[in-house]
Amino acid sequence: MADGNDSWLDELPGLVDSLAQEWSLVIGSSFGGGHAALAVEVRLADGTPAVLKIGVPGRDIRHEATALRLADGAGCAKLLGEDLGRQALLLERLGAPMYDVVADPTSRHNLLCDVAVRLWRPIAPDIDLPTGATLAAQYADRLPKLWEQAGRPCSPATVKDALTCMNRRRAAHDDRTAVLVHGDIHEMNALQASDGTYKLIDPAGLRAEPACDLGTIVRCNPDLGDDLRARTERLASRTGVDATAIWEWGTIHRVISGLYACTINFQPFGNLLLAEADRLTA
Numbered sequence: 001m002a003d004g005n006d007s008w009l010d011e012l013p014g015l016v017d018s019l020a021q022e023w024s025l026v027i028g029s030s031f032g033g034g035h036a037a038l039a040v041e042v043r044l045a046d047g048t049p050a051v052l053k054i055g056v057p058g059r060d061i062r063h064e065a066t067a068l069r070l071a072d073g074a075g076c077a078k079l080l081g082e083d084l085g086r087q088a089l090l091l092e093r094l095g096a097p098m099y100d101v102v103a104d105p106t107s108r109h110n111l112l113c114d115v116a117v118r119l120w121r122p123i124a125p126d127i128d129l130p131t132g133a134t135l136a137a138q139y140a141d142r143l144p145k146l147w148e149q150a151g152r153p154c155s156p157a158t159v160k161d162a163l164t165c166m167n168r169r170r171a172a173h174d175d176r177t178a179v180l181v182h183g184d185i186h187e188m189n190a191l192q193a194s195d196g197t198y199k200l201i202d203p204a205g206l207r208a209e210p211a212c213d214l215g216t217i218v219r220c221n222p223d224l225g226d227d228l229r230a231r232t233e234r235l236a237s238r239t240g241v242d243a244t245a246i247w248e249w250g251t252i253h254r255v256i257s258g259l260y261a262c263t264i265n266f267q268p269f270g271n272l273l274l275a276e277a278d279r280l281t282a
Contacts, residue, residue, distance in 0.1 A: 008057050012038060019052060019088055023081055027052070036202075037061075041093065050080055055087035063129055065089060067205030070127070070180050075119030076200045077191070091201070094191035098198055105224050108187050109217050109231065113238045115190055115198045116213045120179040123207055129180070132208025133173035139256055140166040150262040154255065154274040157281045162255035165248035172209065172245065181206045181213045186220045210241045215249025219257060222276035251277070 001009070020027050020042070028041035031051075038054045055061040061084065068079035073092065081090030102108045123129070140163055147159050182189075183204025190198040206212065214235045218228055232250065236243035254273050261270025 005057050049093040051091040051093045053089045061087050063205035067203040075115055096192050097188045098190040099187035112185055112217050120210050123180050125175045129205050129207045132212050133170045136166045136170035146259040150259045153262045155278050158277045161281045165251045178207045181208045185213050185216045211245035211249050214246045215253050218250030219253035222272045
């Protein structure tokens with residue numbers, strides 16, 4: 001409503017009904033906790049459980065759909081249907097988030113590595129996905145404004161460090177070695193599949209270096225108390241990805257996510273991330 005989407009909310013029940021008729025869906029309960037889409041439990045005509053996802057206006061799902069198509073169920077939820085004109089996706093229904101199933105943080109990080117590796121695959125430069133270089137450049141443009149908007153909740157040194165990392169990762173992008181990456185891998189975006197493994201949901205969809213994904217694992221859970229440098233080295237050893245690149249993407253994700261969380265008052269997550277960022281640059 002704050003974004004001016006009142007009319008979309010009013011039209012949403014009719015949109016769900018029309019998609020249910022066209023795709024022969026039985027509509028169930030909606031999932032809580034989302035802010036960028038409506039996600040609803042559904043069943044297909046043959047009884048197969050699935051998820052209907054409808055994106056809010058202003059958040060184009062084309063790149064998500066492209067990423068899901070390319071993954072084809074390996075590392076991500078399988079795409080069962082799409083209607084891009086109405087921002088609608090029909091997806092494989094998965095189980096509980098990894099965060100709720102796996103208690104040990106190190107085990108979660110290792111499992112996230114494994115699911116990321118299953119997703120990564122070479123993709124041609126003509127595939128319509130933004131690159132890691134584009135993302136880093138967008139973040140570099142956005143960061144100073146976001147810092148001011150959030151009330152300067154971290155030190156200038158932290159902002160400078162993040163900008164340096166953004167410029168380095170932008171320059172490091174190479175279309176010849178870029179792969180399909182998720183863009184936001186964490187324990188709540190990895191859900192348990194029927195065979196006990198995990199699959200990712202909500203891919204941003206990027207053509208980037210693998211370190212972009214591993215950086216979000218370094219960003220997350222700053223209150224765990226472990227050494228983030230050691231975590232980075234462990235991820236690098238497990239995947240064969242350069243540790244410096246992982247660390248720099250971790251810095252980028254930590255500062256951008258922390259500032260954004262502060263602007264929407266998503267706490268204590270935002271303050272925890274930025275306190276860790278300030279500690280690392282002190």
